[in-house]
Amino acid sequence: MTTHSFAVDRAFAIIALKRKLAYRWNWAFSIGFGALGLLVGLAVWRSLIGSGSLGGYDWADMRAYLIIGFLTGTLAWGGSDWQMADRILDGLISIDLTKPVDFQRARAAEYIGSMISVVPTAVLGTVAAFLLFRPAPPASALAAGLTILSVLFIFPMAFCVNYLAVLMCFFTRRYLGIQWLKDGLLSFLSGLVVPVALMPIWLQGLCWALPFVHFTTTPSNIYLGRIDTPGALGLIAVQAAWTIVMWYGARLIWRQTIKKVTIHGG
Amino acid sequence: MGVDARHTATVYGRSLWAHFRSVVEYPADFWVMATTGIFWQIMSFGFVTILFQNVNAVGGWGYHEMLMLVGFLAVAAGSPALYWDGIWSIADQVADGGMDYRITRPAPVMPQIATLHIGLQGVGEVPLGAAMFVYGWIGAGVGLGQIPVALLLFACAAVIQVAMYTIANSANFWVKGRVPVFGFFLVEMQNEAMRFPLPVFPMAVRVLLTFAIPLAFASFVPVEILNGRASEWWLLGPPLTAALLAALAVWIFRAGLRSYDSAGH
Numbered sequence: 001m002t003t004h005s006f007a008v009d010r011a012f013a014i015i016a017l018k019r020k021l022a023y024r025w026n027w028a029f030s031i032g033f034g035a036l037g038l039l040v041g042l043a044v045w046r047s048l049i050g051s052g053s054l055g056g057y058d059w060a061d062m063r064a065y066l067i068i069g070f071l072t073g074t075l076a077w078g079g080s081d082w083q084m085a086d087r088i089l090d091g092l093i094s095i096d097l098t099k100p101v102d103f104q105r106a107r108a109a110e111y112i113g114s115m116i117s118v119v120p121t122a123v124l125g126t127v128a129a130f131l132l133f134r135p136a137p138p139a140s141a142l143a144a145g146l147t148i149l150s151v152l153f154i155f156p157m158a159f160c161v162n163y164l165a166v167l168m169c170f171f172t173r174r175y176l177g178i179q180w181l182k183d184g185l186l187s188f189l190s191g192l193v194v195p196v197a198l199m200p201i202w203l204q205g206l207c208w209a210l211p212f213v214h215f216t217t218t219p220s221n222i223y224l225g226r227i228d229t230p231g232a233l234g235l236i237a238v239q240a241a242w243t244i245v246m247w248y249g250a251r252l253i254w255r256q257t258i259k260k261v262t263i264h265g266g
Numbered sequence: 267m268g269v270d271a272r273h274t275a276t277v278y279g280r281s282l283w284a285h286f287r288s289v290v291e292y293p294a295d296f297w298v299m300a301t302t303g304i305f306w307q308i309m310s311f312g313f314v315t316i317l318f319q320n321v322n323a324v325g326g327w328g329y330h331e332m333l334m335l336v337g338f339l340a341v342a343a344g345s346p347a348l349y350w351d352g353i354w355s356i357a358d359q360v361a362d363g364g365m366d367y368r369i370t371r372p373a374p375v376m377p378q379i380a381t382l383h384i385g386l387q388g389v390g391e392v393p394l395g396a397a398m399f400v401y402g403w404i405g406a407g408v409g410l411g412q413i414p415v416a417l418l419l420f421a422c423a424a425v426i427q428v429a430m431y432t433i434a435n436s437a438n439f440w441v442k443g444r445v446p447v448f449g450f451f452l453v454e455m456q457n458e459a460m461r462f463p464l465p466v467f468p469m470a471v472r473v474l475l476t477f478a479i480p481l482a483f484a485s486f487v488p489v490e491i492l493n494g495r496a497s498e499w500w501l502l503g504p505p506l507t508a509a510l511l512a513a514l515a516v517w518i519f520r521a522g523l524r525s526y527d528s529a530g531h
Binding site for chain 2: 032033036037040043044047048054055171172173174176177178180181184185188193194198199200203
C-alpha cells in the first residue's frame with residue numbers, strides 16, 4: 001500500500017476546498033436546501049406537537065433537535081462525493097494509481113476539505129437559528145462540549161459512508177442511483193426525517209445497529225441530555241469505532257474492487 | 267400545424283425509444299435505479315406510518331388521506347423521469363455547447379432535449395406511489411365514481427410537473443453553470459413541503475405554494491378535491507394551471523434558446 005506525508009493530505013484538502021468555493025451557486029444552494037428543510041420541519045412539528053410532546057420531545061426540545069439536524073445534515077451533505085465517483089467513472093483513477101499517494105487517504109483529504117467549505121455558513125446558520133427560534137439549551141456545559149465532539153466525528157464518518165458508496169461505482173458504472181440510495185438511508189435512519197424515538201422498537205434497533213444514527217440522533221441526544229455522561233461517552237466511542245471499521249472495511253473492499261477496473265482508450 | 271405536431275410527436279417517440287434501449291443495456295444500473303425508486307417510496311410510506319403511530323392527524327388530515335397525498339405526489343412528481351428526464355440536461359447542454367448540435371438538427375429542440383435521458387428511478391417510484399395512493403383511496407372511502415376525476419387530475423399534475431421542471435431548468439440558459447440549481451431547489455421544496463397538507467403551514471406559505479409557485483395544484487389541491495375537502499370550483503384550477511404553465515414553459519424555453527450564444531471554441 002502506497003503511503004504519503006500529511007503535507008500531501010493538507011494540499012489535497014486545500015485544493016478541494018478552493019474548488020468547492022469556486023462554485024458559489026452550488027455552495028449557496030447546499031446551505032439553502034438545509035435551511036428550507038429546517039423551516040418546513042419547524043412548521044410541521046410545531047403543528048404536530050402543539051403544547052404537548054412526542055417521543056419525549058416537547059416543542060423546545062424539538063426545535064433544538066431540528067436545528068442540530070440542520071447543522072449535521074449540512075455537514076454530512078457538504079462533501080464532494082461526485083468528484084470521487086467521477087474519478088472511477090471517467091477513468092481518471094488510472095492516473096491516480098500511478099501516483100505515489102494512498103488513494104483512500106487522498107480522497108479523504110479532498111472530501112473533508114470540501115466539507116470544510118460549508119462549515120462557516122453551517123455554523124452561522126445554526127447560530128442564527130438558535131437566536132431566532134430559541135430552542136432548549138444544552139443539558140449542561142459538559143453536554144455541549146460532548147455534542148461538539150460528536151458533531152466533529154461526522155467529518156470522518158461522512159467520508160467513510162460516501163467512499164463506501166462510491167466504491168460501488170466499480171460494479172454499476174454509474175453513481176446517481178447509489179447516491180440516492182445512500183442519501184435515503186442516511187436521512188431516514190439517522191433520524192433526520194423523523195426522530196428515531198418515534199419509530200417502532202424493531203426499527204429503532206436497526207437504526208442503532210447501523211452507523212447512520214450517529215449523524216443526527218447521537219449529537220442531539222447528548223445535547224438534550226436524553227442520555228447521561230457515561231452514555232454520551234459510550235456513543236462517541238461507538239462513533240470512533242464505526243469510523244475505524246468503515247475505514248478499514250473500505251480498504252478491504254478496495255483491494256477486491258481495484259481488480260475490476262477497466263480502462264478504455266489507447 | 268398538424269404536420270408539425272405529428273413531426274414533433276414522431277421525433278419525441280423515436281428519441282425516447284432510442285434512449286430507453288440504450289439505458290437497458292446496463293442492467294446493474296437499471297436495477298439500482300429501480301430499487302432506489304422503490305426504496306424512496308417505502309421510506310415515504312414508513313414516514314407517514316410512523317407519524318400516525320404517534321399522532322391522530324396532520325393538519326386535520328387522517329392516515330389514509332395522507333397516503334393519498336404522498337402517493338399522488340410520488341406519481342405526479344416521479345413520472346416525468348420516464349418521459350421528460352432529459353430536461354435536466356439543459357445546464358450541461360448550455361455549458362458544453364451541446365445545444366449547438368440540437369438546434370442545427372431538423373427537429374424541434376425541446377423534445378430532443380427532454381428525451382436525452384430516462385430516469386429509471388421512475389420504474390420503482392410510480393408503481394409504488396400508485397399503490398400507496400390506491401391504498402389511501404380505499405381507506406379514506408373515496409367512491410369509484412371519482413376515478414375519471416382522478417385520471418384528469420393526474421394528467422393535469424403531469425403537465426404541471428413537466429412545465430415546472432422545464433421552466434426551472436430553462437433558467438440555466440441565463441444562470442451559467444453545470445448544476446440546475448433552480449430545478450434542484452424546486453424539487454427540494456416540493457419534496458420537503460408538499461408531502462404535508464398545506465394547513466400545517468402559515469398563510470403566506472400556503473399562498474406562495476398555491477399561486478406563486480403553484481406546486482399545490484400538482485398534489486395537494488387534487489387530493490383535496492378527491493377527498494371532498496375542496497369545493498367543485500377548485501376542479502377548474504389544475505387544468506387552468508396546467509395550460510398556463512405549459513404555455514409559459516414553451517415561451518421561456520424559446521426565449522432561452524434565443525439568448526443562447528453557444529459555448530465558443
